[in-house]
Amino acid sequence: MIKSRRELLLTLPPSHYCERARWALDHCGIEYDEERLAPGAHILRVRRLPVATTALPVLVLRDGSICQGSDLILDWTEMSGGVPEIEQRLEEKTAPLIRQCLYAGLLSDPKSGIRDVLFRVTSRPQSVFGRLTWPILRPMMVSGMNARLEVLPDLIAQVDSELDWFDQVISERGDYLSGEEFGRADLTAASLLAPIANLQTEPVRSISEGIRWPVSLASALKHWSKRSSVKWVQQVYATKRGSVRNL
Ligand SMILES: N[C@@H](CCC(=O)N[C@@H](CS)C(=O)NCC(=O)O)C(=O)O
Structure with missing residues (x-):
């Protein structure tokens, strides 16, 4: 041990x-x-x-x-404030869809900056290994996640319907997903939706710095930025993310 x-x-x-x-x-x-x-x-x-x-x-x-x-x-x-059915959907359906959707756009565009973002904040040996193997890794990531450009329009539509669901959840539950206080379900929802929320809050801002959204995704992100779900994520990050110990 x-x-x-x-x-x-x-x-x-x-x-x-x-x-x-x-x-x-x-x-x-x-x-x-x-x-x-x-x-x-x-x-x-x-x-x-x-x-x-x-x-x-x-x-x-x-x-x-x-x-x-x-x-x-x-x-x-042992964080309190969990809502298992909401967290389970976010973890098993919404979050993988968001990942697949964003990578479908980013991995197909050599100017997206995704390679640098993936390797920039890692240790030097990790970064060197990653950059050297990128020509093999990139197609492996595309096929592993089925993150092909051709499926992007369908993925955008699927993310959109997950946001329909989450808009409804927050309209029924108010500021917090479980009771009167920020808790585990809020943290889960905000973090798993964070990649589409264009956050200026740390650590997400620094970690994703340098991403240039391909046109195919930029308009979807612009559309999502007006949705209650995304505004809720921005608000939760701005007020609850608090100190980041390990940047
Ligand atoms: N349900 C898991 C999902 C974890 C997951 O999918 N992790 C991805 C990163 S987003 C990963 O490590 N992929 C690389 C691998 O599986 O080797 C969780 O909540 O932690």
Whole structure:
């Protein structure tokens, strides 16, 4: 069993699931270090751990035990204010759709800046490995997520209907998804919708700095920016994201 002084959060920095875990740790005042990995290179690192898959985030606890997945990490923090049915839909349907949709536009456009964003805030060896393997990695990401340009219009329509659902949720529930206080469900929704909210709030702003949205996505993002869901995300980030410990 490996013991360390602080918890260690392994992330792919731009991942919204990783932001969900990072925010929960920040919110709960937990001292941790963040090890920022590059896609592709992360596999070599995560395979050294006793976990079933290479998906991040992974939290390595001080006693050497491990939580894999943002949901289990939030369970471990014991944050209150969860709404399981809303969080489950966000985690299993809305968030993968948003990821697939954005990558379908970004990976097909060499000027999108996505390569630099994926490797910029990682360690030097991770970044070098990632950049060298990019010609192989990029098509692997496209096929792994089915993030092809041809499916982008359909993905935009599907994200739109997820926002119809979430607009309805917030109109029924008011400012917070569970009761009168900010809680786990709010944090989950805001972080998993963050990639489409053009946030100027840290850490999302710094991590995604340099993205140039392809025309195909820019108009969808502009349209979404007027929706209640996106305004709600911006408001929650502006008022609740609070201090970011590990930038
Ligand atoms: N449901 C999981 C999803 C995690 C996930 O899909 N992580 C992606 C990043 S967005 C990942 O690590 N992909 C690379 C891999 O699986 O090797 C969670 O909530 O943490």
